Amino acid sequence: MNNMETSSLFSLHSLTSLLIISLSLVEFALADEGFCSMPSVVDTEADSNKPLYWKVTNPTLAPPHLQDLPGFTRSVYKRDHALITPESHVFSPLPEWTNTLGAYLITPAMGSHFVMYFAKMQENSKSGPALKDVERFIFVVQGSVTLTNASGSVHTLMVDSYAYLPPNFQHALECDASATLVVFERRHALLENHISEQIVGSTDKQPLLETPGEVFELRKLLPQSLPYDFNIHIMDFQPGQFLNVKEVHYNQHGLLLLEGQGIYRLGDSWYPVQAGDVIWMAPFVPQWYAALGSTRSRYLLYKDVNMSPL
Numbered sequence: 001m002n003n004m005e006t007s008s009l010f011s012l013h014s015l016t017s018l019l020i021i022s023l024s025l026v027e028f029a030l031a032d033e034g035f036c037s038m039p040s041v042v043d044t045e046a047d048s049n050k051p052l053y054w055k056v057t058n059p060t061l062a063p064p065h066l067q068d069l070p071g072f073t074r075s076v077y078k079r080d081h082a083l084i085t086p087e088s089h090v091f092s093p094l095p096e097w098t099n100t101l102g103a104y105l106i107t108p109a110m111g112s113h114f115v116m117y118f119a120k121m122q123e124n125s126k127s128g129p130a131l132k133d134v135e136r137f138i139f140v141v142q143g144s145v146t147l148t149n150a151s152g153s154v155h156t157l158m159v160d161s162y163a164y165l166p167p168n169f170q171h172a173l174e175c176d177a178s179a180t181l182v183v184f185e186r187r188h189a190l191l192e193n194h195i196s197e198q199i200v201g202s203t204d205k206q207p208l209l210e211t212p213g214e215v216f217e218l219r220k221l222l223p224q225s226l227p228y229d230f231n232i233h234i235m236d237f238q239p240g241q242f243l244n245v246k247e248v249h250y251n252q253h254g255l256l257l258l259e260g261q262g263i264y265r266l267g268d269s270w271y272p273v274q275a276g277d278v279i280w281m282a283p284f285v286p287q288w289y290a291a292l293g294s295t296r297s298r299y300l301l302y303k304d305v306n307m308s309p310l
């Protein structure tokens, strides 16, 4: 035999051995309930099995990942606007309320003439009174509460219901399970001979109003008459719809995005926003919204009205 023949013979022997080993593996696999039941190594691979530095080329971009990123927040606070996103909320007991935690979102420290806060009512909770001469508007975003006034009249307010309580108006909001309210309060700009009254309602009972030159749907939750120095608008946009007017005006706004997502322009900044986000808009900040994503955008908007800016 020459060297060549030795080598070929060796190869043939190796191939045969390999075949025998492979066949016995197949037999083993079949005996063990067949190939399909074998665990998929690829699917269950833990991060520790991935190559070093694999996250550099496979970043996690889903919003939940970003929210959990240490030190990351979408919240922004500037001279003429603020975006307050859920990961920034800080709750503490609301003064004079029982079993209720509050997170103030907009306050006069920012330059507003009103406050906007979330009130998280827990089991057997009760509201405290508003300050002297301060009017209050509440809107239920989760759970339900009962509203009782001095005449003993009781209303049950479910999600999407609201109440306006005039200044110095005796009332109590009570909850026996759990409820989340968004609350607006301001010192009433009293006009002589114009007295506001308690109002109770729900968004779906309010008629759609004309919006000349615009495509969004508009409802107003309070009467447009003189005794009311602010109103609460509910505005609906289908995905792709946007504000036509690039508004710049003297009024101030507190906004809660109730549904959907989109881009809010505030001054020279463009913010991706989603349901749960709160926005403060100071007078004259340029503002514009476009609804994106695949579902309706709906937001609730405080706006001061009926008062001369002087």
Ligand SMILES: *[C@@H]1O[C@H](CO)[C@@H](O)[C@H](O)[C@H]1NC(C)=O
Residues within 6 Å of the ligand: 149, 150, 151, 152, 153, 198, 200
């Ligand atoms: C209490 O509420 C009822 C029903 O909403 C209303 O008719 C009544 O005037 C209210 N009481 C006061 C003192 O405003």
